[in-house]
Amino acid sequence: MNKKDLSLLVLILVVGAVVTFINPRFLLVGNLSNTANQVGMFGIFSIAEAFVIIIGGIELSVGSVIALLGVLFIDLIVNHDVNWMLAFAAIIAGGLAIGLVHGTLVTRMHIQPFVVTLCGLLIYRGAARYYTEDATAGFGFGASFPTLEWLTAGRTNVLGFPLPHSVVALIIVATVAWVLLHRSVFGRYLYAVGKNEEAARYSGIRSDRVVISAYIICGGLTAFAAILIAMYTRSISPAVHGSFYELYAIAAAVLGGCSLRGGEGSIIGVVLGTVLLQVLQNLVNLLGIPSSLNFAVMGTVILIGVLGDQYLVQRRRATTAKAKPQANVAAAPLERANAE
């Protein structure tokens, strides 16, 4: 856990303490369990987003993909009687395929990731709405998938705390992602390509493949999150389901230390970023703040967090500069601002 993760954790604890002080219901088991469930679902697609941001890209279609794949998943198991395991595999494959397409367009066709995934955002949303004729997709009367429901949306009692399975899923995903990003060769390549694609290529890294892989991983994880979210909500209005989720994901990644220039970010940070966002959401509910102010509160806190971080970085740099006047500060000061 680096300094940035630590300060994020402190921020979460401070916000949590303030909320508890004003409204002790924050600490009720039911409330914590529900918040944890949100963290589980949002954390997975935030990690997905982080992979793409780390290689210097961006993925804007997360919310639309969650809507489209969610609709398809429910349609497959409810209306087409497809075995849920098969449907599960098909949806994950669909997510991977979307990632492959995005990555290929970015690397081989040299289209900017913002443009590629913005088009994706529009296309998948439109496809989801057309597919259901803008009707809500859900489980009909009597439709029941006990195993699947237990696995995805169930909770297990752990020491008296009903632990949502989405959290278990997030822990597994985060652990694998952590090892992959921070300990494996592939992780090194992801960061190297994000920091300086040209130098990575000159070091023999097939940077195109690395970039495409990042989008594929992102697509696959998003598909997984789409299933969890579909099973949790149990009904999907394709026009609004998952909308703005890409922004939650980007916000969590940025809070967690990812630089939008690429090459920075940690998995622990992204998970903590997700926790903070959900705690804030919870804060709005518990403190009786009008829910219309939801986004405004989140935006303000993120801005304050980023400003505070920037202030700390600058102060630290000022003290190091005083101590070491000869240090070469010319080397990419902006990147360094995000490095800590």
Add this chain to the structure above:
Amino acid sequence: MPEPFLELVDISKTYPGVVALDHVDLKVAPGEVIALIGENGAGKSTLMRVLGGVVEPSGGLIRVDGVERGSFTVGEAIQAGIAFVHQELNLFDNLDVAGNVFIGREPVHGGPLRLIDRKALYAKVRPLLERLGADFEPDAPLAELSLAQHQLVEIMKALSLDARLVIMDEPTSSLTLTETDRLMRVIAGLKADGVSIIFITHRLNEVMQCADRAVVLRDGRMVGALTRAELSPAAMIRLMIGRDLRSLYVPPAAAPGEAVLDIVEAVTDTYPERAVSLSVRRGEILGLAGLVGSGRTELARAIFGVDPLRGGAIRLDGAPVRIASPRAAIEHGIYLVPEDRKSSGLLLDVSIAENISLPDLSSYLRLWLVNTARETENARRQRERLKIRTPDVETAVGSLSGGNQQKVVLAKWLSMRPKVLIFDEPTRGIDVGAKQEIYDMLRRLTDAGVAVLMISSDMEEVIGVSDRIAVMHEGAISGFLDRSQFSEHNVLQLAVGHTI
């Protein structure tokens, strides 16, 4: 010589623990061309920053037209007629020439909107263009101009501010020979107009060519000033390093072996009608000389698989190889130390250890994961071997000096099994001491059986280090030289396409 209008008296600059400038005196007379030379870190740039008002001196005073002051602000320096032409140019390539020259000072029409008066703007720029003999129009988009032309734009900017002194920081480091010649003529023209020039350079022949005086700094102190009559490369080098530079050339331990790398009729994108053939033998340093733009870097990029080869073949140990990517080249043991280490050689804000292991991470695995202990251990070994000056291999590469950065690039490849090492400008922007260490390493490598292809635009380096020289001219080899034929004259003749 007229009276000096600008005097630096007893200027010192100390940072905690470091003396950057130690009681330096400098006088500048109108129309005087002063070359400021010295190793990297000698204090040249700090001195110029004091002059430009960017750095406040810790002691001493500055006298302008007889008026004494402790320091300048940037604005006061400009007022005093001091202009800076930076090494990395501060221009906007989305504007045209005139827009750049008068940025922030555009003539405007009257009225509340303050629209730019383009006619007046161009009218003001035109005489400046004529004065410098520039071959472009005031409305030429900057993006379409060459680096040398950008420099002229910077100089025009200085002149438009009525500069009496123009400071240039390594103005020729990225110029071709022709462009350098033209810059020398511009300097002569400014001198004739009474404008003074101070230029920082590493190229001693330029000092010989145009300086009235050379001022030598070493470790923050002024160790000597040479008048025009006293100028000679040997004298300058002696002052710069405080000792005579020993003859660079170290002969190989054994006669070169058979050819390791054969380039047969190679065609690159830049010169689709020309082909290059050359071979590098085991244990030799083949210098590749030529003017900037002669296609040497493009050839290196094609051999290393960065750019596709448009024709011809590459043979390694006699067997044809297909190199479609840097990765393929690396797998064959062909490594490149690129021209621009910051953009293509290194991840600047990543640690030394991680930079070194990057091309060969699969050798550092334990149970599929990167073993950082072994990574650190290797980095430490390379630090000793290459004398990389850093207390800690976890330091970010970007905080090292140029010479040490270059050693890290070299350490990447030396941790593997090089068969052919291609160096593109191995010592550009590196101080004399680190240069010598890199040359020593080159020789040790060839003595260990590596074949080295060294692209260099530095005449001293090409002649002093190579065992053999190939010269390129417009995308083709114009000749080979053996050591007995080595001379600046011969290399230049071939470089401009003549025969010897």
